[in-house]
Amino acid sequence: MAGYPFGETIVRLRRGPSPGRDERGQPIPGALTETPVAGVVVVPRQAAPDVGGQQQQARDTVIVGFTVYDPTHADWRTTDQVRIRGAVCEITGEPGDWGRSPFTGTRGPVQFAADRVTG
Template structure:
C-alpha cells in the first residue's frame, strides 16, 4: 500500500459512550489495533507563555476502512495522540489522520 517508510502498529483508543445521565455504557469504547500504518512526524511548537508545554503534530496513513473518528485517540510509538479534526478518507488509497501530542 505504501511506497516508503517503516510500517507502524497504531492502537486506536475509543472513549466509552455515555448514557443520558453521563455514565459510561459498559462494553462501549476500548482499543483496536490498526496494523501496517505509516506515521509522518510533523512540526512541534513550544508555548512561550511561561508554560512548559510542547505541541507535536503528525499524520497517520492507514488502510482504507480504518475505523477512526475525531473523538478517538491513537497510541503511536508509545505516546497517546489526539485526533485533530475528521479523518480524511481517500477511497482505495486509505485514510489520512492528523494527530497532535500535547506535553507539559
C-alpha cells in the same frame, strides 16, 4: 486493502456510550476499547515558531504530533484518540479519505493529524 508491508501498528482508543450521569449531572465516560491497527505509515509533523516571536528564541522547529496514513480504512472518528509509539494523541480535524486514483483505480489511504496530549 491490507496495510503497508513495512508500516507500524498503532492503537485506536475509543470510548463507548456513557453508562449514565454522575451526581453533578455530567456524563460518565464509557468503557475504553483499544483496537490495534497494523500497517499504517506514521510521520512526524512539525511546526515552525513565528519568526521573531518569543517562541523562536533558541529553537528551530517543534514536533507537534504525527500525520497518519491508513490504507486499511479503519473507522477513524474525530472523537477517537490514538496511541502512537507510546504517546496518546488526539485526532485533530476530520480524517480525510484520498478516494480512488483516476489512473489506477486503486484506493488511497485515510489520512489524519494526531496531536500529542499534554498536561
